[in-house]
Amino acid sequence: MNDSRRKEPHRAEGDVNLSARRKAWAARHVDAETRAMLDEDARYFLHQSLSTPCLAAVRKAEGIWIEDMAGRRYMDFHGNNVHHIGYGHPRLIAAIKRQMDELPFAPRRFTAEPAIALARKLVALAPKPLGKVLFATGGSDAIEIALKLARVATGRFKTVSFWDAFHGAGFGASSVGGESLFRAGGIGPLLPGSEHVAPFACYRCPYGYPSRDGKPILEQCRMVCADFVRYVLDKEGDVAAVIAEPVRAVPYLPPPGFWQAVRQACDAAGALLIFDEIPNGLGKTGRMFTAEHFDVVPDILVLGKALGGGILPIAAVIARPELDVAGHIALGHYTHEKNPVTCRAALTTASTSSRTARPRRRPSTRRKRCSIAPSKKG
Ligand SMILES: Cc1ncc(COP(=O)(O)O)c(C=O)c1O
Numbered sequence: 001m002n003d004s005r006r007k008e009p010h011r012a013e014g015d016v017n018l019s020a021r022r023k024a025w026a027a028r029h030v031d032a033e034t035r036a037m038l039d040e041d042a043r044y045f046l047h048q049s050l051s052t053p054c055l056a057a058v059r060k061a062e063g064i065w066i067e068d069m070a071g072r073r074y075m076d077f078h079g080n081n082v083h084h085i086g087y088g089h090p091r092l093i094a095a096i097k098r099q100m101d102e103l104p105f106a107p108r109r110f111t112a113e114p115a116i117a118l119a120r121k122l123v124a125l126a127p128k129p130l131g132k133v134l135f136a137t138g139g140s141d142a143i144e145i146a147l148k149l150a151r152v153a154t155g156r157f158k159t160v161s162f163w164d165a166f167h168g169a170g171f172g173a174s175s176v177g178g179e180s181l182f183r184a185g186g187i188g189p190l191l192p193g194s195e196h197v198a199p200f201a202c203y204r205c206p207y208g209y210p211s212r213d214g215k216p217i218l219e220q221c222r223m224v225c226a227d228f229v230r231y232v233l234d235k236e237g238d239v240a241a242v243i244a245e246p247v248r249a250v251p252y253l254p255p256p257g258f259w260q261a262v263r264q265a266c267d268a269a270g271a272l273l274i275f276d277e278i279p280n281g282l283g284k285t286g287r288m289f290t291a292e293h294f295d296v297v298p299d300i301l302v303l304g305k306a307l308g309g310g311i312l313p314i315a316a317v318i319a320r321p322e323l324d325v326a327g328h329i330a331l332g333h334y335t336h337e338k339n340p341v342t343c344r345a346a347l348t349t350a351s352t353s354s355r356t357a358r359p360r361r362r363p364s365t366r367r368k369r370c371s372i373a374p375s376k377k378g
Contacts, residue, residue: 022055030056034069049181061087061310081249081279082310085352092309092348099344106338115338118347122318125288125354127297131321135314135337135346139278139304140168142315143243145332146300147172147191149319150241150272152326158193158239160232160271163206165199165244167276176243195232195239200225200254216255226258230265241299242266243274246290259294272323278304278315283353299323309349314342 030038037057045052060067063086066076076083085092099114106112119133136142151157161167163178174182175191178199183190198206203214207228209221216223233239242262247253266273275298280290282303291298300323304315317332336342 026055029070029072031070037069063087079310081284081305082308084282084284084306085309085349087310089309089349089352091352092311092345095344095348096311096341099341103340106340108333108335108337110338112338112340112343114340114343114347118316118343118350121347121350122303122316125350126301126318127289127291129320130297130301130318132319132324134317134319134332135343136304136317136332136334137313137315137336137342138168139276139302139315140170140173141332141334142278142302142304142317143167143173143176143276144170145317146243146274146302146319147176147241148329148331149300149317149323149326150243150274152329152331153323154240154270154272156238156240156271157191158195158236159191160195160197160229160236160239160242162199162244162248163196164201164250165248165276167243168278195236197228197232198225199244199248199252200258201248201252202255203252218255221255223255223258223261225255226261226265229262230268233265233269233271237269239269239271241272241274243276245276245278245280246294246296246298247280247285249279254294259291259296263296272299274298274300274302276302278302279306282306282350283357286358288354288357306353307346307349308342309345309352312342312345314339314346316346 034057038054041057042053047053057069058066059069061076061083064075064083065073066087067073076087079087103112103114106115115135118135122133123131134142134145136145147159150159159176161176161178165176165178166182167173167177169182172191174187175194177183178196202211202216205211205216205221205225207221207224209224210217229242233242242265244262246259263273265271273296275291277290281301282288284290284306285293287293289301291301300317300319302315302317307316308314314336
């Protein structure tokens with residue numbers, strides 16, 4: 001059997017805990033009902049790393065809590081990053097129910113009030129001058145939209161992204177992602193021109209520099225991680241976009257000044273900057289958008305996960321208005337792109353999150369204009 005057909009879960013990454021202690025825990029705590037459910041799950045679902053087999057079964061999710069079949073309650077610090085406003089927020093449930101009664105669906109080519117209201121809300125909340133949106137059903141699909149848009153807008157196809165990053169499971173998202181689980185083992189070939197550099201990570205710096213309690217020692221490393229992005233942009237010369245999470249969900253914070261340096265490098269190279277804020281946007285970091293911590297505005301910002309309030313799947317791309325250059329082709333056109341119920345969920349979630357997020361700071365260094373190269377594709 002070749003490497004791609006092996007049955008053992010990939011041990012390099014992910015949350016499948018294969019330790020003896022995990023096995024001992026399961027033997028003690030997985031009751032008969034849960035065991036039967038796990039067996040049924042494993043019987044019917046195609047097995048894939050990180051999903052099946054499962055570790056346990058859940059019967060309730062409420063606020064910050066999940067509850068397993070035996071009634072054990074866990075404070076859920078992970079929550080797949082969907083529960084910024086808590087699981088099952090009562091205002092959200094009421095809004096979804098109302099919307100289902102009023103207008104459950106809007107076929108493509110028809111718009112509807114919840115979709116427009118959501119677009120207006122996201123534009124109002126997003127760092128300026130981001131001002132045009134598209135919706136998708138999941139984060140991975142929204143990343144594909146962002147990549148297509150960057151290609152069309154710049155007339156280039158290459159990207160620079162980070163090893164170890166995750167941007168979704170689609171082919172485009174897997175190409176710019178840097179986790180072997182989503183790229184290796186028979187999945188490829190992936191998109192050509194997907195260049196990767198080692199990520200910022202001051203704790204265990206991949207470039208080998210020491211840290212002080214996980215914080216960078218800039219006099220020593222001179223932020224080589226940002227320099228490397230610039231270096232690759234220079235060497236390639238025709239990169240469409242740099243795509244990254246501004247704060248890696250793993251989590252890693254960038255060294256101070258990192259994003260300003262990368263922003264400048266992108267501007268100098270005529271490359272767009274795409275921020276994947278799918279896990280961390282919408283107030284998780286204390287500000288509505290992670291970019292706001294760094295006084296940097298990306299050309300395209302991608303939201304997902306918590307946007308549907310932990311109940312419904314919806315994701316969004318928010319772009320600079322001058323990137324509205326793809327009217328001649330389809331970037332997304334997903335069946336549920338303007339679904340009134342998912343849009344209502346997102347609108348309610350965005351309103352709820354924005355009540356608690358700290359107000360936006362004005363960027364200290366204003367960029368002049370988005371420097372996009374003319375599109376070769378018209
Ligand atoms: C940083 C990041 N980008 C993209 C995605 C993909 O989102 P989805 O699972 O909705 O496709 C994820 C999901 O974990 C993520 O963490």
